[in-house]
Amino acid sequence: MPKNEMLTQIEGIIIYRNFVENLPYNPLLKTLTKEKRKLGILSEVLFWKQVRNRTFHNIDFDRQRIIGNYIVDFYVKTLGLVVEIDGTSHDFKQEYDLERAKFLESLGLKIFKISDWDVKQNLSVAMKDLENFIVENYS
Incomplete structure (x- = not known):
């Protein structure tokens, strides 16, 4: 998949593919990942309803994707984009989150973080922030 190939447009701005190949994967x-999907954390379910089946600018999102020894909330293969929804469980895991972010970024991935609260209380604003992040990083 060529890097400079157009993926979609957001408000007339061309978004280019940034497919990151050969990501590490821990099959264990x-x-x-299946258990996490079944748990149905509310903010993840609400976000998933906004993006599944290419309903968000025709962009394909994966849910609970394994990258290396980590499971990310959402992943966009065609952009090399990780979307993380941070709830209160992350309040005491700053060091872990930092190591994880360093690892993901070392693979050439970009990370968009959104708070659990924003997804539940300001979903339209959160989706607009995601649009802006994609425009800033992939146009």
Whole structure:
């Protein structure tokens, strides 16, 4: 997949593919990803309803994607974009989150973080912030 190929447009601005190849994958996490999907954390479900089936600018999102020894909330293969919804469980895991972010960024991935509260209380604003992040990083 060529890097400079157009993926979509957001408000007339061309968004280019940034497919990151050969991502590491730990198959031992597969069962855990299925369990996490079934848990149905409210903010993740609300966000998923906004993006599944290419309903967000025709962009394909994966949910609970394994990258290395980590499971990310959402992943966009065609952009090399990780979307993380941070709830209160992240309040005491700053060091872990930092290591994780360093690892993901070392692979050439970009990370968009959104708070659990914003997804539940300001979903339209959160989606606009995601649009802006994509325009800033992939146009």
